[in-house]
Amino acid sequence: MSTPLSDLPLLSRRIIEAQAIYQLHRVLVESYGEEAALAAVSRASQDAAHAAGRAFAAEAPGGPSLAHFSGMVERWRAGGALDIADVRLSDDELSFSVTRCGYLEAYRKLGLPDSLSQALSCCRDPALGAGYSPRLRLARFGLISEGCPACRFLFSWSEEEKKP
Numbered sequence: 001m002s003t004p005l006s007d008l009p010l011l012s013r014r015i016i017e018a019q020a021i022y023q024l025h026r027v028l029v030e031s032y033g034e035e036a037a038l039a040a041v042s043r044a045s046q047d048a049a050h051a052a053g054r055a056f057a058a059e060a061p062g063g064p065s066l067a068h069f070s071g072m073v074e075r076w077r078a079g080g081a082l083d084i085a086d087v088r089l090s091d092d093e094l095s096f097s098v099t100r101c102g103y104l105e106a107y108r109k110l111g112l113p114d115s116l117s118q119a120l121s122c123c124r125d126p127a128l129g130a131g132y133s134p135r136l137r138l139a140r141f142g143l144i145s146e147g148c149p150a151c152r153f154l155f156s157w158s159e160e161e162k163k164p
Contacts, residue, residue: 009079015106018120022112034115042119049124053131064133066157070094072128085150092158098151101144114145122151129155 008016021041028037060068070089073096076082083100107117122143129136137156142148 009081010075011079011081011102011106014081014103014121015110018107018110018112021120022110022116025116038115038119041116042123045120045124046127049127050131053128053133056128057132064135066092066094066136066155069129069132069136069155092156094153094155096153098144098153099149101151104145118143118145121145125153133157135159 021044025037025041028040032040056069056072057064067089070087073084073087073094076098077084079102081102082098085097085099087096088094101121103121104114104117107120108114112120122145125140126138129138135158137158139154139156141152141154143151
């Protein structure tokens with residue numbers, strides 16, 4: 001009996017996806033150029049992350065909240081996907097630093113350029129938050145994929161919804 005992808009650890013799923021998307025990316029580059037190919041991959045990744053945010057919000061007892069959203073930190077750590085340090089949660093802010101990114105490490109082992117890695121993973125963060133709730137805001141400082149020692153995240157919860 002086969003295992004559905006959704007039953008696999010997130011890092012394993014992303015590696016499988018990356019292998020297929022890398023081949024598609026190469027074809028898109030030949031047909032449309034690098035910029036359009038990366039834009040297409042990024043859009044697909046953002047759409048998937050937005051849907052994942054909505055699905056996680058649907059699990060929230062009593063509706064979405066920052067406290068519930070903070071549960072994502074453990075999901076992100078699962079399977080050694082990310083090393084996350086300095087987690088701080090208050091009534092209206094969640095902050096932390098990603099000090100090691102297993103996604104980037106795996107993508108590099110596959111031979112993917114960092115620009116494609118960003119389109120597969122890094123671009124997901126804002127879309128996940130937007131899918132979770134229009135009250136959730138993200139400020140992200142630095143990316144490991146751009147040479148920074150860590151990715152620093154600050155999610156804040158606003159009583160007002162973001163305007164489109």
